Ligand code: SF4
């Protein structure tokens with residue numbers, strides 16, 4: 783039979799000792815965070831929502847290889863790759879990610895997918911406010927995950943920088959979209975031509991300017 787713990791203090795001191803703990807805690811630094819009114823900055827390497835990155839001219843880095851999906855232990859990623867064409871190009875190489883989804887009802891934000899990505903197309907941001915009341919809303923699509931356009935970028939689809947190849951993109955030789963680059967018509971999505979000049983998108987380069995290698 784287990785031995786009863788010995789009570790070393792007289793009975794009347796026990797309640798006083800309990801209040802002593804409370805009293806000491808009153809003078810300690812408060813740990814309560816006033817979230818969401820006050821938001822703290824996360825650690826620089828915090829694992830938050832994913833982002834699909836672009837090259838400096840706006841073309842997408844994702845090549846639709848599905849390595850991220852295979853690396854995911856939670857089966858949270860769904861990728862469908864497709865071939866680029868001269869009329870509809872989303873990435874510098876042969877293939878691009880036509881469909882890309884991450885299910886945040888499954889994702890445990892472990893980061894294995896970003897380690898598996900060969901092109902650094904997939905990285906993680908510091909955004910952590912992912913809660914939602916609907917399972918469907920927790921499935922983020924490519925449009926939601928794709929990085930926004932920065933200065934010098936043109937939205938996909940559009941042609942590769944004239945005079946360059948896929949390797950030049952990965953060597954960092956393309957630093958912005960070629961002058962005259964415009965968004966092509968996305969035939970697969972049935973988008974309507976916005977620009978008056980719809981000749982763009984053929985095999986002709988957007989500009990004669992050739993990048994120096
Ligand atoms: S962070 Fe982890 S769980 Fe989430 S999609 Fe990437 S590999 Fe899967």
Ligand code: SF4
Pocket residue numbers: 843844845846847848849850851861879898899900901902903904
């Ligand atoms: S995000 Fe990276 S690993 Fe995933 S399909 Fe695209 S290129 Fe491949």
